[in-house]
Amino acid sequence: MHAPAAQPKKRLLRLWLNGRWREDAVAEQALLVDYLREVAQLTGVKIGCDGGECGACTVLVDGEAVPSCITLAVRCEGHEVETIEGLATQGRLNRLQQAFHEKLGTQCGFCTPGMIMAAEALLRRDPKPSEADIRAALAGNLCRCTGYVKIIESVQAAAETAP
Amino acid sequence: MTMQEARASKRAGVPLIDGIDKVTGKARYTADLDHNNTLIGRILRSPYSHAEIIRLDVAKARALDGVVAVLTGDDCPRPYGVLPIAMNEYPLARGRVRYRGEPIAAVAAVDADTAERALALIELEVKVLPAYYTSDAARAPDAVLLHDDKPGNLERDVHHEFGDLRQGFAEAALVREEKFDCAEINHAQIEPHASLAEFDPATGRLSVQSVSQVGYYLHLMLAHCLDMDSSRIRVIKPFIGGGFGARVEVLNFEIVTALLARAAAGKVLMQLSREETFITHRARPQTDIRLKLGMRKDGRLTVCECEVVQRGGAYAGYGIITILYAGALLQGLYDIPAVKYDGYRVYANLPPCGAMRGHGSVNMRHAFECLLDRMARELKLDPFAVRRANLLQAPTRTLNDLAVNSYGLPECLDTVERASGWRDRIGKLPPGKGLGMACSHYVSGAAKPIHRTGEPHAVVNLRLDFDGGVTALTGAYEIGQGSSTMVAIAVAETLNISLNRVRVVAADSAVTPKDNGAYSSRITFMVGNAAIDAAKNLKAVLVKAAAKKLEAKIDDIECGEVFRVGKGEQSNLMFADVVATALVDEGAITVKGSFTCPPDMQGGKHRGGAVGSTMGFSYAAQVVEVSVDEATATVTVDKVWAALDCGHAINPLAVEGQIQGSVWMGMGQAMCEETHYLDGLPAHASFLEYRMPTIAESPPIETYIVESRDPNGPFGAKEASEGALAGFPPALVNAIANAIKIDLNELPVTPDRLMDALIQRRRQARLAKTVKAAS
Numbered sequence: 001m002h003a004p005a006a007q008p009k010k011r012l013l014r015l016w017l018n019g020r021w022r023e024d025a026v027a028e029q030a031l032l033v034d035y036l037r038e039v040a041q042l043t044g045v046k047i048g049c050d051g052g053e054c055g056a057c058t059v060l061v062d063g064e065a066v067p068s069c070i071t072l073a074v075r076c077e078g079h080e081v082e083t084i085e086g087l088a089t090q091g092r093l094n095r096l097q098q099a100f101h102e103k104l105g106t107q108c109g110f111c112t113p114g115m116i117m118a119a120e121a122l123l124r125r126d127p128k129p130s131e132a133d134i135r136a137a138l139a140g141n142l143c144r145c146t147g148y149v150k151i152i153e154s155v156q157a158a159a160e161t162a163p
Numbered sequence: 164m165t166m167q168e169a170r171a172s173k174r175a176g177v178p179l180i181d182g183i184d185k186v187t188g189k190a191r192y193t194a195d196l197d198h199n200n201t202l203i204g205r206i207l208r209s210p211y212s213h214a215e216i217i218r219l220d221v222a223k224a225r226a227l228d229g230v231v232a233v234l235t236g237d238d239c240p241r242p243y244g245v246l247p248i249a250m251n252e253y254p255l256a257r258g259r260v261r262y263r264g265e266p267i268a269a270v271a272a273v274d275a276d277t278a279e280r281a282l283a284l285i286e287l288e289v290k291v292l293p294a295y296y297t298s299d300a301a302r303a304p305d306a307v308l309l310h311d312d313k314p315g316n317l318e319r320d321v322h323h324e325f326g327d328l329r330q331g332f333a334e335a336a337l338v339r340e341e342k343f344d345c346a347e348i349n350h351a352q353i354e355p356h357a358s359l360a361e362f363d364p365a366t367g368r369l370s371v372q373s374v375s376q377v378g379y380y381l382h383l384m385l386a387h388c389l390d391m392d393s394s395r396i397r398v399i400k401p402f403i404g405g406g407f408g409a410r411v412e413v414l415n416f417e418i419v420t421a422l423l424a425r426a427a428a429g430k431v432l433m434q435l436s437r438e439e440t441f442i443t444h445r446a447r448p449q450t451d452i453r454l455k456l457g458m459r460k461d462g463r464l465t466v467c468e469c470e471v472v473q474r475g476g477a478y479a480g481y482g483i484i485t486i487l488y489a490g491a492l493l494q495g496l497y498d499i500p501a502v503k504y505d506g507y508r509v510y511a512n513l514p515p516c517g518a519m520r521g522h523g524s525v526n527m528r529h530a531f532e533c534l535l536d537r538m539a540r541e542l543k544l545d546p547f548a549v550r551r552a553n554l555l556q557a558p559t560r561t562l563n564d565l566a567v568n569s570y571g572l573p574e575c576l577d578t579v580e581r582a583s584g585w586r587d588r589i590g591k592l593p594p595g596k597g598l599g600m601a602c603s604h605y606v607s608g609a610a611k612p613i614h615r616t617g618e619p620h621a622v623v624n625l626r627l628d629f630d631g632g633v634t635a636l637t638g639a640y641e642i643g644q645g646s647s648t649m650v651a652i653a654v655a656e657t658l659n660i661s662l663n664r665v666r667v668v669a670a671d672s673a674v675t676p677k678d679n680g681a682y683s684s685r686i687t688f689m690v691g692n693a694a695i696d697a698a699k700n701l702k703a704v705l706v707k708a709a710a711k712k713l714e715a716k717i718d719d720i721e722c723g724e725v726f727r728v729g730k731g732e733q734s735n736l737m738f739a740d741v742v743a744t745a746l747v748d749e750g751a752i753t754v755k756g757s758f759t760c761p762p763d764m765q766g767g768k769h770r771g772g773a774v775g776s777t778m779g780f781s782y783a784a785q786v787v788e789v790s791v792d793e794a795t796a797t798v799t800v801d802k803v804w805a806a807l808d809c810g811h812a813i814n815p816l817a818v819e820g821q822i823q824g825s826v827w828m829g830m831g832q833a834m835c836e837e838t839h840y841l842d843g844l845p846a847h848a849s850f851l852e853y854r855m856p857t858i859a860e861s862p863p864i865e866t867y868i869v870e871s872r873d874p875n876g877p878f879g880a881k882e883a884s885e886g887a888l889a890g891f892p893p894a895l896v897n898a899i900a901n902a903i904k905i906d907l908n909e910l911p912v913t914p915d916r917l918m919d920a921l922i923q924r925r926r927q928a929r930l931a932k933t934v935k936a937a938s
Contacts, residue, residue, distance in 0.1 A: 037195075042188070043188070043191065043194075043195035044187070044189070045188075046192070046404075047194065047434075048353045048354065048404075048437070048850075049355075049437040050436050050438055050849060053850035054353060054437075054850050056353060083188065084186075084187065084188035085188045087187075088187055093183070093187070097183075097186040097187060098186075100185075100186045101178050101179075101182040101183055101185075101186045102178050104178065104179070104182075104816050104817065104819075104820045106179070106185045106186055107179075107643040107644065107645070107820055107824065108185075108352070108353070108354070108402075108403065108404045108405040108642060108643025109182075109186075109402065109404070109643060110352075110353045110404030110643075111353045112185050112186055113188045116186060134858075135858050135859045136859065138858045139857050139858055139859040140857075142353060142850060142857065143353065143858075144350075144351055144352050144353050144405050144407070144824075145405055145820070145824050146820060146823060146824055146827075147823040147824045147826060147828075147830075147861060147864055148858040148861045149827075149861075149863065149864050150819075150820055150823065152858070
């Protein structure tokens with residue numbers, strides 16, 4: 001019998017997650033995406049690649065779009081983290097969620113949470129983005145279904161709606 | 164608002180009925196399912212391209228604390244495969260490995276770290292064999308056979324000849340022959356592969372949730388490989404993050420996960436990395452094509468001779484179907500008096516290829532549309548004119564006995580010619596700019612299914628109970644293409660009720676009727692027809708109840724949210740009242756609808772003649788506008804105009820999305836996507852190396868829906884997801900030729916390939932100058 005592997009060193013992580021404070025013991029090397037999916041059970045955050053390639057895991061850290069698969073969870077100590085689950089307020093869809101739904105900015109839906117979070121970060125810093133701005137802001141988010149046409153239309157439609 | 168009112172007021176279509184789950188993050192894909200206290204599965208993969216396994220020792224892995232099960236090929240002696248006649252693969256290799264990355268052992272452990280440490284403890288000793296990475300090398304006379312029963316490393320060769328070839332060549336004013344080379348590509352659906360299996364030793368039952376596109380195939384192969392009674396197995400579809408053909412065949416990890424769950428007597432989650440997802444492959448093969456066409460001066464085709472060699476990878480998979488499709492779909496788009504096809508599906512020591520969007524037809528179509536354009540140019544014919552010179556007239560049969568029941572290609576051509584401003588702009592664009600066009604088509608479901616069981620092609624059940632909700636039970640695999648929404652619309656339109664009244668339960672083998680799944684774009688045509696049939700049967704029950712209650716004749720009753728007698732306002736019944744009446748003495752209602760392709764639609768009598776047969780072909784034409792920068796050899800697609808004859812758009816919003824997505828996927832293949840192997844080692848197994856177009860470089864795609872109203876399609880509909888894909892690569896290459904007068908015969912058109920062609924042209928120009936000066 002082999003000895004069990006040494007348990008990784010954990011530390012207490014306190015962060016403002018989707019509108020409330022939360023504390024968990026988290027391994028120092030744990031990735032934010034694994035913390036969100038496995039500990040906080042926020043499985044709207046997707047893993048589509050082996051690290052930093054596809055954008056499906058995009059979340060907001062202090063309002064900035066961040067790939068959570070190449071971010072350490074402990075780096076978010078004391079910071080605000082938002083995932084797709086935190087966007088709808090009291091069951092009312094956020095304007096991007098509404099637009100992606102109505103304009104078919106989503107097909108299989110796997111890239112959608114990351115795509116919407118990246119677009120949310122864009123609209124917060126630039127409420128009236130040009131098409132070029134939208135393309136630049138979403139260039140790190142891959143989609144294999146839509147050819148991106150309806151994603152651009154969705155973001156444009158959302159930008160024309162009051163937040 | 165009822166469906167018929169919605170249709171009258173607005174033909175924009177409706178959002179997906181499962182769309183809200185996707186935009187809120189509530190949608191649960193396989194890796195998101197409850198996996199508390201689940202064992203984690205991992206697979207050990209071969210580091211060799213071709214080798215005999217001498218010793219595989221898992222004792223140390225088994226002894227590791229936290230390891231619950233370790234399996235090798237010894238634990239599954241039954242081969243599997245999608246085609247009953249070509250099952251030559253094991254979930255875990257037995258005796259021999261044939262590609263780098265082939266699964267050889269698997270572990271289930273308490274966590275991922277333990278499972279990975281266990282893999283590292285497995286000892287493997289092999290005798291290395293010669294490996295072949297190209298079709299030519301594998302077909303060399305002295306090559307070692309990958310499979311002993313397949314001489315020449317040929318999985319299948321196909322030789323078809325239709326019409327009078329000699330006459331075809333005799334009548335041709337121009338005969339041209341060219342060779343084309345299309346790189347291997349991958350589906351690259353964004354969701355990595357995953358499977359969750361639970362085995363309960365107390366009841367002997369197995370439950371599997373997986374990324375499959377065809378749960379029925381998975382179900383059959385699980386029963387076969389695990390040697391289980393299929394009644395003890397349940398396959399449930401979670402949300403699926405795209406497929407594009409990747410998940411039509413049963414995949415090794417799906418069977419391995421179930422084997423691990425049984426061995427561990429528990430629940431196992433297997434999540435493949437992106438690299439492993441690429442290695443699992445089953446996508447479009449590297450293809451060499453030699454194409455020869457004969458043409459009269461007026462552009463009329465007289466003859467077609469085509470040889471296709473597909474490098475199929477290490478196992479059979481779908482190979483036989485792919486090589487047959489390439490030949491069969493030479494026909495069905497144009498009227499060609501004589502066609503000869505020679506196809507070769509070759510084994511090589513690489514991950515197995517399989518079905519991918521446009522299965523078998525895309526590379527052949529690329530060659531055809533490129534050569535057609537070049538011959539038209541030589542004869543000073545417009546690209547549109549040469550295609551119009553060769554149109555079919557529906558209804559008709561092709562030489563290889565494919566039925567063409569509706570044919571909207573002429574209108575597709577007119578539409579994109581007009582929309583792109585072709586006539587005013589062609590030949591008048593500034594330097595470096597070009598326009599190109601091409602046509603394509605695809606089947607609306609294979610008319611002959613792989614498993615010839617005699618069952619209908621599709622069955623849909625409808626349930627109606629006290630709550631007044633209509634529940635459609637379908638085995639159709641919603642994978643993002645919108646098939647559940649299509650079923651809901653078909654039911655709601657037929658009953659003239661609100662779409663909100665319809666709920667769709669898709670694909671749970673314990674609940675929904677068997678369906679052949681999401682492949683060959685079959686669902687709209689087949690399941691759509693079955694859904695309409697079921698709704699008509701439910702309507703008959705409801706109308707009868709309403710007639711009784713209203714004391715009216717059945718023929719006078721109008722079905723809907725409100726049942727009416729004739730046009731009168733005096734005697735109406737609300738839907739709920741009709742349901743209550745219908746349930747008296749009967750209780751909960753279940754009706755069935757089905758759809759079957761008649762035998763005369765199931766293809767020719769020649770060997771392999773069933774492949775390519777369908778009830779309805781979709782047709783597409785597209786124009787691509789490019790800018791070419793000769794200094795950097797980069798091509799930019801400025802705009803695409805694509806028209807698709809989908810018969811009738813049941814959901815126009817979804818049809819647009821499918822046209823855009825398929826055109827764009829064709830663009831990826833045309834411009835940047837290719838797998839790459841270094842001595843069999845996958846070198847493009849990530850999204851950084853396997854380059855797909857990002858949003859930054861994806862063009863506007865104008866879509867046009869042409870409705871030819873197929874006589875057999877549901878409301879006249881045909882497929883919309885695959886037909887437009889194959890037109891993009893040739894339209895792009897034709898546009899580049901228009902822009903810079905260089906004909907390219909290799910895909911993808913990467914900057915280095917284009918730069919090579921530009922350098923070669925400069926060299927030839929210099930040489931010509933020197934020769935001229937010397938003479």
